Amino acid sequence: MSDTQPENLPATSAAGDAQTPQAEVIEQREGMFGVRGTGDTSGFGRLKRQVALPGSTPKPYGSWFDGATDRLEGLVGEGAIEKVVVDRGELTLHIKREKLVEVCQHLRDDEALRFEFCSGVSGVHYPEETGRELHAVYHFLSITHNRRIRLEVSAPDGDPHIPSIVAVYPANDWHERETWDFFGIVFDGHPALTRIQMPDDWPGHPQRKDYPLGGIDVEYKGAVIPPPDTRRSYN
Amino acid sequence: MTATDPYATTRDTTEGKVFTVTGQDWDSVVSGLGDEPEEHVVVNMGPQHPSTHGVLRLILELEGESVTEARCGIGYLHTGIEKNMEFRSWVQGVTFVTRMDYLSPFYNEAAYCLAVERLLGIEDQIPDKANVMRVLLMELNRISSHLVCIATGGMEIGALTVMTIGFREREKTLDLFELITGLRMNHAFIRPGGVAQDLPPGALDKIREYITWMNKHLKEYAELCNANPIFKARLQNVGYLDLAGCMALGISGPPVRSTGYALDLRKSQPYCGYETYDFDVPTWDSSDSYGRFRVRLQEMHESLKIVEQCADRLEKMEGQPVMVADKKIGWPSQLAVGADGMGNSLDHIKHIMGESMEALIHHFKLVTEGFRVPAGQAYVAIESPRGELGAHVVSDGGTKPYRVHFRDPSFANLQAMPIMCEGGQVADVIVAVASLDPVMGGVDR
Numbered sequence: 001m002s003d004t005q006p007e008n009l010p011a012t013s014a015a016g017d018a019q020t021p022q023a024e025v026i027e028q029r030e031g032m033f034g035v036r037g038t039g040d041t042s043g044f045g046r047l048k049r050q051v052a053l054p055g056s057t058p059k060p061y062g063s064w065f066d067g068a069t070d071r072l073e074g075l076v077g078e079g080a081i082e083k084v085v086v087d088r089g090e091l092t093l094h095i096k097r098e099k100l101v102e103v104c105q106h107l108r109d110d111e112a113l114r115f116e117f118c119s120g121v122s123g124v125h126y127p128e129e130t131g132r133e134l135h136a137v138y139h140f141l142s143i144t145h146n147r148r149i150r151l152e153v154s155a156p157d158g159d160p161h162i163p164s165i166v167a168v169y170p171a172n173d174w175h176e177r178e179t180w181d182f183f184g185i186v187f188d189g190h191p192a193l194t195r196i197q198m199p200d201d202w203p204g205h206p207q208r209k210d211y212p213l214g215g216i217d218v219e220y221k222g223a224v225i226p227p228p229d230t231r232r233s234y235n
Numbered sequence: 236m237t238a239t240d241p242y243a244t245t246r247d248t249t250e251g252k253v254f255t256v257t258g259q260d261w262d263s264v265v266s267g268l269g270d271e272p273e274e275h276v277v278v279n280m281g282p283q284h285p286s287t288h289g290v291l292r293l294i295l296e297l298e299g300e301s302v303t304e305a306r307c308g309i310g311y312l313h314t315g316i317e318k319n320m321e322f323r324s325w326v327q328g329v330t331f332v333t334r335m336d337y338l339s340p341f342y343n344e345a346a347y348c349l350a351v352e353r354l355l356g357i358e359d360q361i362p363d364k365a366n367v368m369r370v371l372l373m374e375l376n377r378i379s380s381h382l383v384c385i386a387t388g389g390m391e392i393g394a395l396t397v398m399t400i401g402f403r404e405r406e407k408t409l410d411l412f413e414l415i416t417g418l419r420m421n422h423a424f425i426r427p428g429g430v431a432q433d434l435p436p437g438a439l440d441k442i443r444e445y446i447t448w449m450n451k452h453l454k455e456y457a458e459l460c461n462a463n464p465i466f467k468a469r470l471q472n473v474g475y476l477d478l479a480g481c482m483a484l485g486i487s488g489p490p491v492r493s494t495g496y497a498l499d500l501r502k503s504q505p506y507c508g509y510e511t512y513d514f515d516v517p518t519w520d521s522s523d524s525y526g527r528f529r530v531r532l533q534e535m536h537e538s539l540k541i542v543e544q545c546a547d548r549l550e551k552m553e554g555q556p557v558m559v560a561d562k563k564i565g566w567p568s569q570l571a572v573g574a575d576g577m578g579n580s581l582d583h584i585k586h587i588m589g590e591s592m593e594a595l596i597h598h599f600k601l602v603t604e605g606f607r608v609p610a611g612q613a614y615v616a617i618e619s620p621r622g623e624l625g626a627h628v629v630s631d632g633g634t635k636p637y638r639v640h641f642r643d644p645s646f647a648n649l650q651a652m653p654i655m656c657e658g659g660q661v662a663d664v665i666v667a668v669a670s671l672d673p674v675m676g677g678v679d680r
Contacts, residue, residue, distance in 0.1 A: 023610075027631075051631045054611050087611050088353050116482050119616065120647065122627050122640035137627060139614050139642070146503050150614060171485025174650050175642075197310040197679060207318055207638075228322035234604050234634045 024055030027128035032234060051128075054087040061086045064147060068113060069093070075106045092150045097162050100153055101189075104168045107140060107149070115140035115149060118165075120175030123183035125208045133157040134185050138165075138172075155185060164190035182207035275303075280664075282311045288387065288668065289675030293652070295664065302664060305656040307649055312679040320639045324605030325351055326566065328636055330423040332626075335641060336677030337420055338383055341376040342619040343677075344425035345369055347639070349506060350628040351427040353613040355606075357559055364555040365429035366507045371442075371545035372415065372424065373507075374538040378449070379408035380620040380672075381531040385456060388528070388669035392469045397459055404452060411445055414438055428565045429558035434549060442546045449539055456532055470525035474655040474667030477522045484654070485647045488622025489534070490671060493519045493526030500618040512541050524670035531672075534620075562597070564606050605634040621645050621672055643677040 029051065032044035060066050061084065069084055072093070080099035085092040095103050107115040119139040127133055132154035140149050155162050164187035166173050176187040177196040184205035187193055195202060204211055215227025225231070245254050245267050254264045281292035292308035316335055320328045332347045333340040352358050386401025409419045415438055416424040416431070424431050460466045476486065478494040491498045497516040501509040517533035519526035558565040587595040610632035616625040622644030631637040648671045655667040 049632070051633075052610055053631075088356065088613055090613065092612075117487075117623075118485050119614075119623060119625050120485070120642050122638075122642075124612075124629055124638045137612070137640075139616075139625065139627065141616075141623075143498065143503075148504075148614070148616075150612075169485070170483050171647065171650065174646060178646075195310075197313040199310070206315065213318065213322060228319075231322075233322070 023052035025050045025052045026126055027051035054085050056083045057086040061091070063089075064145070065091045068147070068149070071110065071112045072103065072106060075110060076102050090148070090150060092152055094152045094154070097153050097155060100151070101163050101165055101168060103151065104138075104165045107151075108168055113142065114144040115142045115147075117141040117143055118169035118171045121172055121179050122175075123179045123185055123207065125183060127157075127209045129154075131156045134160050134183055136162050136179060136185055160184055161186045161188050163188050164193075166190055181205065184208065278661075282308070288673055291649075291668070291673060291675055291678075293664065293668070295656075295661065297661060300660050302656050302659055302661060305653045305664065307652050309646075309649070309675070309678050312675045314680070316680045317639050317641070320636050322635065324634055325427055325608055325636060326605060328639065329426055330421075332639075332641070333421050333423050334676065335680050336619070336621070336624075336643060336645065336674045338380045338674050338676075339376050339619050339621070339624075340420055340422055341369075341372045341425060342617060342624050343641070344423065345373060345507070346615055346617050346619075346624050346626040346641070347628065348425050348427050349617065350613045350615040350626040351608060353615060354608045354611055354628060354630050355427070355564065356609070357428065357561065357564065360559050360561070362429055362556045362559065363508075364433075364549070364552045365557045365559075367545050367548050367552065368415075368430050368434065368557060369425055369507050370509065370512070371542060371549070372412070374541045374545070375408055375411060377538045377620045378535050378542075379405045379412075381535050382408070384531060384620075384669070384672040385528065388666075388672075389460070389466075391665050391669055392466070394460070394463075394466060397456065400452070400455055400459075404449065407445055407448060411438075411441060414441055426558070426566065428561070429556070431566075433557050439546055439550060442542065446539060446543055446546070449535075453532075453535055453539070460528070461532075467525060469662075469666055470523065470528060470670075471521070472523050472525075473659065473663045474524040474527075474670045475522055476651055476655050480651070480654060484651050486622070486651050488618075488620070488644050488648065489527045489530045490648060490651070491622070492517065492530045494522045495520040500616055500623060504616070506615070506617055512544050514538075514541050524666050527670040527672075531620075563601070566601065607632060607634055608636075616642070619644055621674070621677070622648060641677075641680060643680065645671075645673040645675070645677040649673045649678060 027050070029049045030045070030047065032047055061069065065086055068091070069081070073081055076099055080096055080103060081093050082096055083094035085094070107113050117140065119141060121136050121138045124135040124137060125133060126135065134155045134157060136153045136155070138151040140151070142149070153162050162185055164176055166176060167189065173191070174196060176190050177193060179185050180187060180193050181195045181197050182205055194200065198206065213227060213229035215229065217227065218225045245252060252267065254267060256264060276297045278295045278297055279292065280295055282290040290311035292311065294306045294308060295302050296304040316331045320331050323331065328347060329344050332343040335343045352361065382401045382405040386398045386405070389395070389397030389401065412422065413419050414435060416422040476490060476494070478491070478496050480486070481491045481494060487498065495518050497518050499516040502516055514537045517530050517537060519529045587598050608630040610630050612627065612629040614625055614627045616623045623642065624644055625642035627640040627642065628636060629638040651671065652668060656664045659667070
């Protein structure tokens, strides 16, 4: 969070026994109410806010996280796991996209890991994070060990390819189609990567941050209220 | 159908002859095929078909009466809820998620609020009474949702009495929702930090009346269906999916429990204090539509047990807070219910309008700007009537969600439709789909 307005943050309790990860700044925002360039008469023009996501966590991670991470690293080798983030009691492994299928195979089959249940993939678009704009976020459940794990894979906007894990987890079939539909992430090796929610001939990928909401003005008694994405808002 | 019906025309395409069938006109299709009828027929069932549970489109390839290939077409109810939420405050998000799976609105709200609370780091500060009320509403909702599943499922195979009594009991449940939240559906009642309002006066008596009524009438479903030879003939060994299939396809909820495996997040990863309630996870061992029916039936009894325990606890909790104490998060929750069902708190208005300007500023900021949520992501999964309902919520530290994704169990479970239907009869497709209980509002979001 920014140092300019920490008092606006609700009080937080020290959650979990995991160490607090170092924040990783991905974006810098200026002003308020979405005013860009000149003409900002709001008086908030010099306000700065850094968007910082939880960054890499140093060892030890606590709980079962160390054992599982070491086990996985031993199976797929060094370098496959780019970053380990332990935040709010959840374990996130950032995986190199070339290694994703191999990692998933081990997650499913290895006795010490045994993540049988894939809860699907969802996309997140960070337009300011150059070279890692598109993130695919996978959630897995190990019923055997009663654990949850999250894998995060990123791809640049110019080369939006991530290998498909449908061969390992057939459950991910529709989820990958949905993420392709909404974010334009191409899952290489998917048996039939077609749009699933939007019509087949729809242009663009609606969940990307640069895709407009498409609302229309609301008029009431002569006053015009713009749609939510073009309204003044706190940034 | 006459040949002049503008909605039932016949035309030739490169794929073959296309017939538009509107019902009771099979003869015109057969005669239209001519002397060399093709064995393979591709039937487009839906999206407007009463027995596809909303706007689900099934594409069936038939050989005579058997289904050789089956596929789903979805997306007809896509309304962009996840995208819209990115432009509203964190509290307004509840109003959107409640509309996703419209038969289990409290589960959507609960999953979303639990995820926001984890991001805020206030999971431990939620008042006990708010948790009990959440559990009460969720379990009532499980009953009403299963009732719709059983009722519509019964109607589709001709068991109309099951439909009429199912909707009768559901109406009783919705009456309770209306009394407690002010609305029959789309409640937006569970909010980040607690629930919107305290129980209204007299609600506990109504809940007790409801429990008595349900204890008397829930038996009727078992009496009508359990040993009914027609019902069993239609459901048994239809829509078979074993445990291995469920795991591979990410199936959760009653379909998994009908294979004999008691997978239930309320037991394995409890939330909202489920570990303190006494209930069982019913299973069945047949892996078919009949098993799923029996699991749902038994689950309603277990839910009623939990509702009873909630009522006992709420009796001792009169006057306790239902919203987190942090004034930067909690909206003024003690509203008086007006003639229109919802209303204002006169005390609160007096305070902000007449006594304290700071309180007015705070109220204004909280309602228009909303609170900020520390950056990060959280995934919270709860056991909805249809299975694992997960909410993946990402915050960039702002007053609005950066990204919200729902892992809806209907969406995931519907992937099992082809494996359950292929090789079976057309009539069994209806039963198999009904046994998955997909709700298109949740599938398409």
